[in-house]
Amino acid sequence: MTGKIGKILGLNKGHDGGCTLLIDGEIAVNMSEERLTRVKYAYGWINSLKYCLEKTKTRLDEVDLVVFSDYSDKIRGDYDGRLSYFGFPKKRCIRADHHISHACSAFFTSPFDRSLVLVIDGRGNNNNTESVYIGEGNSITKVGGNPVANYEKGIVAAYQAFTSYFGWHQNEAGKTMGLSSYGNPNKFSNLSLFTETKEGMFYNNLEYHTADGVGEYFKRHKVIVPKKFSSQVLVYKDMAAWLQAEFERVVIGIINKFQKETGLKNLCMAGGGALNTVCNTKILEKTNIEKIHIFPAAGDPGQSVGNALYGYYIFAKNERRIRVWKQDYRKDSFSENEIQKMLKRISEVRDLVIPKSLPFRYRTIDNPAKIGAKLISQGKIIGWFQEGSEIGPRALGHRSILCDARPENMKDILNNRVKHREVFRPFAASVLREKISDYFETDMDSPFMLFVVPVKTEFKMKIPAVTHVDGTCRVQTVTKTDNGTYYDLISAYYKLTGVALILNTSYNLAGEPIVETPTDALRCFLSTKMDYLILGNFLVEKIK
Ligand SMILES: [Fe+2]
CATH class of the missing domain: 3.30.420.40 (ATPase, nucleotide binding domain)
Known part of the structure; x- marks a missing residue:
């Protein structure tokens, strides 16, 4: 060429x-x-x-x-x-x-000239599962990998098998991670899910990479469980907690080994395993790694x-x-004219698009951030669609459903009316970057919502809708330069309430991808009991 x-x-x-x-x-x-x-x-x-x-x-x-x-x-x-x-x-x-490819997405978007790069993945070429590299300048050199070369024996494979065992899609690891906070990780401390190789890598001890494999594993170790999974049953919560602890043990084990060998203090991560936000925070606590960069689309997207x-x-x-x-949301925006045309068209054929949905009206608004903030402070659930969409699976204030984090019942209301998620799953918060240490025991950047941080004791009761059962919160830090309109929204809400954070969840229905177009956003809005939709400079509401 x-x-x-x-x-x-x-x-x-x-x-x-x-x-x-x-x-x-x-x-x-x-x-x-x-x-x-x-x-x-x-x-x-x-x-x-x-x-x-x-x-x-x-x-x-x-x-x-x-x-x-x-x-x-x-x-x-x-x-x-x-x-x-x-x-x-x-x-x-x-x-x-x-x-x-995973390593390139992480290292070449990082601010590091030299870094350790860890890929924790379901399956790579030749059945690789975990790979370790050093990124330097424009090169990436492999320094380690799982010698077992069997994707069914990988770390992510074990997490997937447990997630299937609990009755979810194997890629819905976030559900298992959410459940893990309710259990006791020491309940099965006499068991070991992973075995270390002489190279310092790990393979799982399941016989099969399936739900049956997990069932067999516990049967073999004489653990009695009710036949049908329920997130309310203690033994299942303990299993999830133990799985999460074992996942952290081996990921931290690999990082510690290569960190000590290389002396590097920067880490880039990719692969589906890099979306384990609880583990990501523990890496900073339990290794000599000082800075972590994770590309927001860490998995196969x-x-x-x-x-x-x-x-x-x-x-x-x-x-x-x-x-x-940085995410460049403005590249891919929809024009006011496009949005208006769509609203007009769908208002005329609404019944065909979403049968039995309520009619709606819309109007242009001068200041979406200010109006959005006011509605949120009044306890309304709003769909928030601005500019282009986010790269990766986290909604970061462009394709989001937003509401107030303060009311004790807000999480239930949001689930009952819109999200229909399992009750044990936490919701995330978006906080003004300069205010993060007011509410959380940290002062770190988390622009892509890939870390979980402890909520300060005095705020646990004040922001219950985003405080998980273990007192933590998955958090996104928001700056004016990176995320202007969203920053203005949270600032306006802060002026009204004295609280510099809001609840942010992805704009989609359970089991669906995040909305992409204004039409997707309107369809989702009409299918749920969301109160308002702010679509660019338009405010949409149902006529009851
Ligand atoms: Fe992958």
């Missing part, structure tokens, strides 16, 4: 598929397939490729390089999801190893980003640009 490589497409055809277009080393646009197909964890890239090309007015033949990350060693005949059908030349396609960055830095060997990576 000769000439400048300016436009690079990263494609992921696997689960959580998607597309990223990198232009001159910057993420010009990224899209997950599930956001467009409305099917959670959707495979493939065809819709997101079309979206990325249209948004950037790029033709496919203008693309210099396409990077795939499949599990084979070479580019397949039809190029991984049939890119060949579009006449794109095979000589402009390369492939990246799945774990290297980040593969397309990692692939494109692999093409730019590792394949094309471009010089590293080091800076704090």
Whole structure:
């Protein structure tokens, strides 16, 4: 391949598929397939490729390089999801190893010139499960990996098996993590879920990577459990707590080993295991790591980003640009005109879109932040849709459902009327960056909501809707420069109430992907008992 490589497409055809277009080393646009197909964890890239090309007015033949990350060693005949059908030349396609791709998404978006990089993943090439790298400049070098090379024996596989055992989709690890706070991790301290290898890595001791494997494991150790799972049954809570403690033990064990060997104090993490927010906080407490960077799309939705960055830095060997990576929400906004047209159209055919939904009215508003703050302070649940969507699975104030964290019953109201989540699951908070240490025992940055922090004792009763049973909160820090309109909303709420944080949950129904378009947002609003929707500069309310 000769000439400048300016436009690079990263494609992921696997689960959580998607597309990223990198232009001159910057993420010009990224899209997950599930956001467009409305099917959670959707495979493939065809819709997101079309979206990325249209948004950037790029033709496919203008693309210099396409990077795939499949599990084979070479580019397949039809190029991984049939890119060949579009006449794109095979000589402009390369492939990246799945774990290297994860490592690229973490390291090349980090502010570090040199860092330890840990990938904790369900399954990589050659059945790899955990991989350790050193990132330096524009290179990433592997320094360790799980020698077992069997994805069923991995750390994430064990977490998935337990999550299935509890009756949830194996990717719903957040539910298991939420339940773990209710149990006693020492209840099974005579058992060991993981065994250490001589290389300092770990494999799980389940016979099968399934719900049955977990059942067999406890049967083998003579643990008696009721046949049907319930989050109310103590033994299940204890199992979740023990699983979480075992997960932390081995992740921290791996990091400690490589931290000591390398002396590095920066850590980048990726793979689904990096979304374990409770463990992420413990890493800072229990290792010599001083700074952690986790790309918000740490799981496979980040593969397309990692692939494109692999093409730019590792394949094309471009010089590293080091800076704090930020979500750029403004790139992908919907115009006022587009939103207004949609509202008008759906108001005319509402019954066909959402049968039995209430009619609605809408009006433009001058100051969405101020009006949103007032409604939240009055105990209303609002849908909040501003600018472009977030990269990754966390809603960060662009596709969010927001409400007041102070009322004791707010969590139940939100669940009964909108989210319908399990009662034991906590809700997260968004706090003004400069106020985090007023409410929490920390002064850290957490812009992507990837850490859990202790709530100060005096505030536990004052913000009960975001205080978990163990006295912690999953927190997002919000700054004016990174997240202006959302910052203005929380500031306006602070002026009204004296509290500088609000409850923030993702804008979706249980089991659905986060809303992407104004139409998705309106449809979700009409299907639930949300009180108001602020859609750009429009206030939407139902007519009762
Ligand atoms: Fe992965």
